[in-house]
Amino acid sequence: MRPKKFLLAVFIVLAATCVCAAKDSSPVFRVSVMQSDEHLFHESIIENLEDSLEKALGAKTKVEISTDSPETIKAKLKEGRVELVFCNSVLYRALLPYGVRDLATVHSDWNPNPNRADGAALIVKRDGEISSLNQLLNLKGPKVAMEKSRHFDVLYYILGEFETLKLDSEKFKTFLSENTRKSSELVKNVIQGKMDAALLPACFLEQHVVEYPSLYREIKVLNPLRSSELPCTVSTTLYPNWSVLITPNISMKQATDIAATLLTQPKSSDGAWWSVSTQFVGVDKLLKNLKVEQYSYLREWTLRRFFEEYFPFIILFGAFLTGVILYSCIANRLIKIRTRQLSQSLLRLSKYKKEFELVRRDNEIYHRMGIVSHISSLISHELRQPLNTISCYSQGLLMRLEKGPMEQGQISDIVYQIHKKTQGADEIIKKVRDFAKFGSRPVATELNQSIRKA
Structure with missing residues (x-):
């Protein structure tokens, strides 16, 4: 029987364990x-x-x-x-x-x-010397009481108000004294003068004054803000x-x-x-x-x-830098285009200069050929007359000598004429040579003599 009782006891323990496990x-x-x-x-x-x-x-x-x-x-x-x-x-x-x-x-x-339903109230003694947040900051080491672990509501709310009013929120934090007591105890500490001020959650004062009607005669709210959306006096902006x-x-x-x-x-x-x-x-x-x-x-x-912090300025600087880079790229592109055009112009100018040199040389050759032709015509025209005269005198002298002896005076006259015409031809050659060197030049001339000669 003992083994059966033992098995029954084990079964009961296991069943109870399963029930407890199922429950847990x-x-x-x-x-x-x-x-x-x-x-x-x-x-x-x-x-x-x-x-x-x-x-x-x-x-x-x-x-x-x-x-x-x-x-x-x-x-x-x-x-x-x-x-x-x-x-x-x-x-x-x-x-x-x-x-x-x-x-x-x-x-x-x-x-x-519900978007504007939470905030904080900073209270002080009504008959005290503190009447504003700025005065509180100007006091030498005031004591401000706050419940412990209330950083995420009343503390942040009041610090946010200091920031909004451009007051020194960091200085205010040095005045805080965290207290494990409840908000009702903090109110008593302010009334008794143990604390200069106290931070309370929104509407706590209105709740508390129901039990202590004389409370408003002893304390006041700094920086009082009232709204139709919340029937409570607070010191801060309202939050959700x-x-x-x-x-x-x-x-x-x-x-x-x-x-x-x-x-x-x-x-x-x-x-x-x-x-x-x-x-x-x-x-x-x-x-x-x-x-x-x-x-x-x-x-x-x-x-x-x-x-x-500087996002707008970064955007402006980025836009300016982009503009400068874009302008630099465009200017560089235009410079390259203008440089290429100038290079092409210089090449064309060099080509035209070479062509001009060729044309100038050709013109010079043609000019010289013209001068030569002009000189040739001048020589042929000017020398033809004295040469014809010399030829005629020479032929006449020969013909006269063939007929017989001549007097010396006649021969001298003919030779003199030939010599004179030879000098005239030589004078023509000198004038042509001077013209080829210096071109035509004005020469002083006796007009009467030229007319009589003509």
């Missing part, structure tokens, strides 16, 4: 909520979120909700240990590099516009309300079911429900102006920051 094997849906004590509608909206998730995911899925600091949420996203995040708009935009996307945003009777974020670990069906459930969920007991926020540009600008989170590179001179 149900899927777990992990939700991380940003830590923010005493925030307006915080508890009721988380309860509403939990009910909506259980309704959307079904009873078989176990929903685990944990309250975490922003740093813890980032660590969980890196390790893939969270499916849904519920946080304010600043943390949401800081988590964009982790692949999160907004699904739904808190909407309530208090804030009819808290949002539910889906992470890369969630399936498309789960995201669709959760979105449909949230957006159709009725109001909570405090008058809050789910809507959609569409304007996160202001939050992105806030983070960029503060140079934090994904914009922390702006604090150092990196290549990315250089391009973002």
Whole structure:
């Protein structure tokens, strides 16, 4: 019997183990909520979120909700240990590099516009010497209280306001004193003079004054800003309300079911429900102006920051450089064309010069030939007369000598005429030679003598 009892005991243990394993094997849906004590509608909206998730995911899925600091949420996203995040708009935009996307945003009777529903209030004693943000900065070492781990809401909101007003936000950070106490305790510290100022979330003061009606007689809000979109006095610009974020670990069906459930969920007991926020540009600008989170590179001179800071100038310089290069290319091209044309012109000029030299030489030859022809004609014309005369005298002398002896005087006259005509011919040759050398020249002439000679 003992072996049977032992086997029965083993069977019971195994069955219990299987049941426990089956029970523990149900899927777990992990939700991380940003830590923010005493925030307006915080508890009721988380309860509403939990009910909506259980309704959307079904009873078989176990929903685990944990309250975490922003740093813890980032660590969980890196390790893939969270499916849904519920946080304010600043943390949401800081988590964009982790692949999160907004699904739904808190909407309530208090804030009819979910795009402008969150901010911060900086309070001081009403009868104190601080009446503006600038005066607060000018004080020597003032103490400003803030809840611990509230960097992603009230701190960033007020620092963004300092940047907008062109005040020294870095100096203000040196005045901060992080406190683990709740916002209600920070208000008491300001009233009692333990702190010069305190940072509170939007609408906390209006909530708190319900319990302490005399509160407004003791404190005041610095840089008070009021809007018809939020019945609260704040010190900063208004930003979108808290949002539910889906992470890369969630399936498309789960995201669709959760979105449909949230957006159709009725109001909570405090008058809050789910809507959609569409304007996160202001939050992105806030983070960029503060140079934090994904914009922390702006604090150092990196290549990315250089391009973002001087992008218009880079474009202008690029356009100018492109224009210079283009102009240089066009000018170089034109220079090459003009150089080629000039080279061709010089070649043509050289060719024409050679042709001109040939023509000039030919003309010179023709000119010389003309001169020779002219001289030949001149010589033939001028020498013909004296030569004919000499020939006639010579023939006459010979004929007379054939007839018989002549007197010496007659012979002398004939020889003298021949000699005279010979000198005339020689004179003609000299004149032709001078003309060939020097051309025609004016010569002084006795006109009367020429006429009598003619």
